Amino acid sequence: MTENIRIEDLPGGVRLVTLDRPEKKNALTGVMYDAMRGALEAADESDAVGAVVFAGVPGAFSAGNDIADFVTRAEKAFSEAPSLRFIRQLARTRTPMVAAVDGVAVGIGTTLTLHCDLVYASPAARFRMPFVELGLVPEAASSYLLPRRVGRLKATELLLLSEMFGADQAEALGLVNAVMPSDMLVEHAVAQGTRLAALPRGALAASRALIRGDQAQVDAALQAEAEAFDRQLRTPEAQERFQAFLARAKPASA
Numbered sequence: 001m002t003e004n005i006r007i008e009d010l011p012g013g014v015r016l017v018t019l020d021r022p023e024k025k026n027a028l029t030g031v032m033y034d035a036m037r038g039a040l041e042a043a044d045e046s047d048a049v050g051a052v053v054f055a056g057v058p059g060a061f062s063a064g065n066d067i068a069d070f071v072t073r074a075e076k077a078f079s080e081a082p083s084l085r086f087i088r089q090l091a092r093t094r095t096p097m098v099a100a101v102d103g104v105a106v107g108i109g110t111t112l113t114l115h116c117d118l119v120y121a122s123p124a125a126r127f128r129m130p131f132v133e134l135g136l137v138p139e140a141a142s143s144y145l146l147p148r149r150v151g152r153l154k155a156t157e158l159l160l161l162s163e164m165f166g167a168d169q170a171e172a173l174g175l176v177n178a179v180m181p182s183d184m185l186v187e188h189a190v191a192q193g194t195r196l197a198a199l200p201r202g203a204l205a206a207s208r209a210l211i212r213g214d215q216a217q218v219d220a221a222l223q224a225e226a227e228a229f230d231r232q233l234r235t236p237e238a239q240e241r242f243q244a245f246l247a248r249a250k251p252a253s254a
């Protein structure tokens with residue numbers, strides 16, 4: 001068991017992956033990405049696991065990539081970054097995935113849900129993708145997936161202007177299946193995961209591939225984003241934003 005990630009295999013074939021770093025609002029570290037990637041890889045290899053459910057702690061699904069990690073990562077080869085390796089696995093996972101979002105879902109906290117087959121949220125869910133605001137570009141194929149899900153104009157508001165949106169808006173946009181009280185959320189997500197896990201596996205896999213569309217396009221978007229992200233990560237405009245968040249000060253250019 002990795003620190004900050006709990007992985008439980010429940011009766012009924014659901015693997016429950018709980019992000020558990022409440023003191024940092026579930027900001028994701030390299031170790032957490034590696035544990036999540038491992039949980040997905042192992043799910044695909046296991047006959048016993050028929051669905052993966054992602055959950056957070058009360059009030060925090062995930063505050064996104066740990067910003068301190070963005071600072072140190074600029075010194076390393078991005079292609080080997082745990083976040084990128086997780087995202088690549090996420091996009092190609094064959095096991096159905098369900099998200100239970102309570103509280104903040106920022107950056108990858110939102111874009112992860114674009115890859116899930118079902119998404120449930122509590123009224124306290126707050127989604128936001130502040131990549132550009134941070135001097136970065138969209139990731140996890142969100143520049144490809146989001147315009148197709150919500151239309152280009154709405155995607156522009158969400159991805160360029162980093163607009164926050166709540167559970168009801170997410171449901172109206174088709175980014176969330178249903179909104180429900182937080183004390184029912186994980187239970188419901190697990191119940192839906194259990195239903196998916198009980199379906200005939202061959203029919204499920206073939207139908208899922210049809211619904212999700214062209215994997216090659218997703219892979220191409222992911223790669224183009226990763227290259228742009230890597231370039232941006234090293235720029236002074238991005239590094240200044242990271243330092244400002246970490247120092248809790250406004251950037252000089254703001």
Ligand code: COA
Pocket residue numbers: 023024025027028063064065066067068104106107108130131134
């Ligand atoms: N990376 C590193 N630390 C983070 C973090 C992140 N992405 N998000 C939150 N934290 C830390 C805060 O620095 C704070 O740490 P401290 O207690 O040591 O000061 C702690 O988590 C709690 O966060 P706080 O900002 O006090 O909580 P909040 O409820 O007021 O706000 C957020 C929550 C998520 C809205 C806010 O923390 C935020 O905007 N985080 C940055 C999100 C982000 O830009 N992620 C990257 C996307 S690409």
